[in-house]
Amino acid sequence: MLRVSQHNAALASLFVLFTLSIALNIALWSSVRSIQTRWSNVPPTPGLSGALWSSLGDPQLAYRGYGLMIQNMGDTGGRIINLGEYDYNALGRWFRLQHQLDPHSSFTPFVAGYFFGGLRSRPEKIAAIVDYLELAAGDGSGEKWRFMSHAVFLARYRMNDMNRALELAQKLAAYDNPDMAVWARQMPIFILTAQGERQAAYEMMVNLLKTEGANLHPNEVNATLAYICEQILSPEEAALDPLCKDYK
């Protein structure tokens, strides 16, 4: 009887201590409830060897893992970070690491160009994206030339750097890709026109018609003529130009 009562007393004390420890834990939890992790901006980039350690030597797995991390960077744990707060130089280093891991995939160029490239009014940050897209476009094979065209767009309209845009446009036009759109080959002409170099733009556009006119769809020929007669030439010049005589 005495043993049973001692056992019950011991059990009761244990329950009391257990309840007390739960209460202490809840109190401790309440005291630090408001403390959250802080966004410390884009983390430092590992080297290629270091990156491969995380995937046990599998470059593709490392590429996809880091790719998803870059896509969601800053927007986890209930946070939404303004693009302007990102360290774009550090982002550029991550993009170049991704290029080393897999130069064929379009995922990282897509994220870089169409997500991080959406930043406005910060031309100094966009330069890192433009540099990476130039690298990612490679030789313009397949659909990669589209990333170079986006780099031209960013250089012209976000960086307002016409010289950089022209340099990239000339690279784009020089790609040996028969499936590339005609407007991509005409990109340097558009830039020159915007720069006021109308004579150079006119000569390039006419040359394009002479060399590739037979291969162009009639709509593309008409669009090219329209650009010459309406954008490059003034109305008075167009009236005298033989190309524009039959154009209405």
Added chain:
Amino acid sequence: MKSLPLIGPSLVGYVITAAIRDKLIIGICVLLAAAVSLSVFLGSAAITEQDQFVAVFSAGSVRILNIVGLVLFIVFFIRRSFETRDIEFMLSRPVGRTQLVLSYAAGFSLIATLMGVISGLCIMALSPHLVSGGHALWILSLVVENVIMVNVALFFSMILTSAASCTFATFGFYVLARMMSQILGIIDSGKNAVDLKILEMIMQAISSVMPRLDLLTQTSWLVYGPDENIGPAFILMQGIIYSSLILLAALIDMRRRQF
């Protein structure tokens, strides 16, 4: 006296029965389902190339789960057999030491092959429109990697007495085998300090007796097709040569052991 066959079917059956009793195959399949589900969830969050993300994440997690599940089963099975003196009981029967080791290896290799094939079929079922020759090569290399690792686990569990140390040694071996190309790349780059030359030589010597697991189960094959440098012949040769090496080492240890 009639010589004993090298591999005893009853012993192989005993190993497979143990695996079924321990619910190894069901357990790994459940984990595979969880890993693949998580991979589908994570992959679908990508803004483009979702199918490629799903395939790569699934393949990467499936590969690790195969190794972890198989190694843990083998290590604890062998150590338990030693501790309960099952091994000594079997050796008291007309079962030679060579037959014991090779039968166990055959049983474990069969289980490894089965798990590799099941895992490969899971990956193929996830994105059937992406299936190419790369998938077949990946499944073959997963099977070979599993077979190599189960034999390595058998070796370590024969020579080490603690289950924990066997497990750590096997996983450490796996990590080293997968990372060896990185270490060799650092050595070959020539950017090393003079006083590390001895360490370089030691690493070269170690790598010569390690399998090149970094060349197997490349997830890029699932996305871009088979690699022109790595073909089925190399993969099979790697599996046969290294499994033979590690099993011979286990046999030498078993022969020299005093019971």
